[in-house]
Amino acid sequence: MPRVRSLPIDAKTYQRHALHADDVVWVEKNCYIDVWIELVHAAGCDPYAMLPFCAAIDFEVDQWTFFKPKHEELFELYGIDVQELNLWRPLADHVAVHVGAGKLVAVEADAWWLPDTAGTDYRAQHTKTTIIINDFDLEDKRLGYFHNASYHALEGEDFDKTFRVGVPTDPAFMPFYAEVARMDRLVKRPKEELVALAKVHLAKHLARRPATNPVTRFGEALAGDLARLQAEGLPVYHAWAFATLRQLGAATELLAQHLRWRGDDVAVAAAEDLHAVSAGAKTLILKGARAVNSKKPLDATALFTDMSAAYDRAMQRLAAG
Structure with missing residues (x-):
């Protein structure tokens, strides 16, 4: 199976967005909004426009809202269409065909096998997180993925464990939740259009505060x-x-x-x-x-x-x- 890639980026040269710069108060926010900031940025769009949903956060008894960008707003702003991915076969098979079709795949993953978490979770503790897969090479066991505040690569055993390569089928195994992001209707709007849309979105979220x-x-x-x-x-x-x-x-x-x-x-x-x-x-x-x-x-x-x-x-x- 040949290598497939959606966006033409490389982990060695990738420049993360200013929302993840070292001088912000919170470099890493949560695993879901972080990867979407970087995906939107890597696609050539402006992630500042998608943030009005933060106005509706609440204290939910024992936690604050685990805030996420709204899929309908991602489509309105950027033309990115996000849908749940039904994992009816091995994850690697789905990733190969969807990334090969120019899409990206967001999936929950075990941070134990994500080398960008070295010093915290990598090979130290099993923690559920979210990555967005952009570059997939089954033959050479290499992966390019968005996680936390940037874009990264993994290979070898980390690849095998992430995709359960060589693991016998286990009917008791429950796959992680996954989504697919279609990029074929991507729109790069000028700032004035994004501001106008964002004001509409902010009014909606303020009404829900x-x-x-x-x-x-x-x-x-x-x-x-x-x-x-x-x-x-x-x-x-x-x-x-x-x-x-x-x-x-x-x-x-x-x-x-x-x-x-x-x-x-x-x-x-x-x-x-x-x-x-x-x-x-x-x-x-x-x-x-x-x-x-x-x-x-x-x-x-x-x-x-x-x-x-x-x-x-x-x-x-x-x-x-």
Whole structure:
């Protein structure tokens, strides 16, 4: 089976998007939005336009919304059509034919076999994540894939384990969830068209925003959760912090970056408030780790008061503007 590739990019020379630059507050956001930022960028489109959905995030009792770009908006903005991929045969067979047809395949994967996670998950712990496959070579066992903040390559045993090459058929094996992204109707719109569409999308997501301040509710929950987190230790804290503080901080930073890209006065003012929320979440993730490790109290009342007020100001500005 010959090598197939959708986008003409190479892991050795790939330049990641500015949303993943080292100087942002949250370089890695979550596994799904990260790969879509880079896919849209690699396709020659502008990922800033797809970020209004971040306005609707909420605190969902024990986690913040695991925010994802909306498929219908990806199509409206860029002509990228995303559908579920029915894995009725081995994943490698599906990837070969779909990437060979100019599509990309998004699939959940085990980070144990992803070398770009060296130092964290690679060959260290089994963690479910999402990759988008762009370059597939079954004969030479090489893969080019988007993951986290960039575009990477893997080969050899990592390839075999990712695609279960040589593993006997197991009727009890449940395949990971997968999607296919069709690129044949790709549209590269000028900024003014993207801004107009993004304003429509933002109005829709603002209408879905939480009825009460979710930052305030989160602060109240943390006050009750801290003792449990201190008892369970840092590994549980890090999982909790990813589900809560990282999602809050990354989503508000992305929305702020979208609004700065938009550039009008109301948007820029709201962006400043959202940046304050994001920076506050980063401060809390560090303070929380110290409190859990030391078993000492954490008084975050003043910080949550400031973050809650900044969230309210941002939402009020956007709703009025």
